[in-house]
Amino acid sequence: MTTERSVDQVPDAHEVFDDLRGMLWNRRIIVLLDFDGTLSPIVDDPADAEPADGVRPALERLVEKCPVAVISGRDLADVRDRVAVERLWYAGSHGFDIAGPDGEHHEYEDALDVVPSLDAAEAAIRERLDEIAGVKVERKRFSLSVHFRSVDPDDVAMVTDTVDDVGSEHRDLRITEGRRLRELGPDLEWDKGAALGWLLERIEPSGSAFPIYAGDDVTDEDALKAVRDIGLGIVVRSDERSDVPTFAHVSVDGPDRLCELLGQLLELFESGELSPA
Ligand SMILES: [Mg+2]
Incomplete structure (x- = not known):
């Protein structure tokens, strides 16, 4: 229903909320959040x-009404400790490592094979970027993030070139970009879209x-992209990513506004407009 357009062209969810209500009516909702x-x-x-103010209480109430999952590039234990809300599904490492509310655990075995390459890449990058002020090399179980948010703009190219250079030496690693970061991770057919599909299948096998x-x-x-034809996609806007393409249907202006939207969703459950799962 939506063709790819840039983030700043996507309507604000709060402005089209009545349309969203119509879209959500009578659906079995599953909420998945970065x-x-x-x-x-x-x-x-x-x-x-x-989490932004109000996020934890909103998630605690929401999970009473429908399944809720957090999908993050962080390690599973890290994201779970930060959100610290029980009964959620947590998918760490972009979904390579997933834990369910009843103790289910799913680990994507092939990702384990690339750990030696990540170890070698981490050592090389730390050594080569040792002299650059402000670089943060963050090692996670299945990935390596190199943050340059605090690096002098003149040095940023040196940082990104180094990561690209080291990454290209390892055939089993893939280089991805994020907000002021470069990341190395397993070069596998698995991403947040695949993780989302896996979660949906597990949480609601009927496909409904x-x-x-x-x-x-x-x-x-x-x-x-994975929810484009079967659900609702929300892009959280930022100045850093405004003229980039997105598959989202609607947008919100930052985490606080997303939290408000979750509150409005709760009201639909509480008023009986949406039925709990
Ligand atoms: Mg994010």
Whole structure:
């Protein structure tokens, strides 16, 4: 129903909320959410990221009404500890590592095979970027993120070239870009869209679920594409990503506005307009 357009051309969810109500009516909703930049404001040090005010209570109430999943590039334990709401599904490492509310655990085995390449790439990148001020090399179980948000603009090309260079030395690694970061991860046919499909199948095997996905970054587009014809895609807007293409149906202006939208969704459940799963 939607062709790809740029983020700044996507209508604001709050302005078209009546249309969304019609779209959601009588559906079996599953809510799937990215973390950084979606539930939490982007901060200089990713180690300091926390859910925006109101997110935790909103998720605690929402999960009483429908299945809720958080899909993040962070490690599973990291994203679970940061969100800290029980009964959610958590998908870490872009979905290579998934845990369910009843103790289910799914790990994508092939991702384990690339850990030695990630170890080697991490050592090489740390050594080569040692002298550059402000670089943050963040090692995660199945990926390596190199953040350059605090790097002098004159040095950014050096950082990205180094990551591209090291990444290209390992055939089993794939280079991806994000908001002020470059990332190396397994070069496998698996992304947030595949993780979303896996989760939907597991949560609602009948295939009748109506997924709502919200995310803010390049890797979220795989999931937004996956829900394009079967659900509702929400892109969380930022100044950093405004004229880039997106598969989302609607947008919101940052994590606080997304939290408000989750509150409106709850009201639809609480008023009986949506029936709980
Ligand atoms: Mg994000």
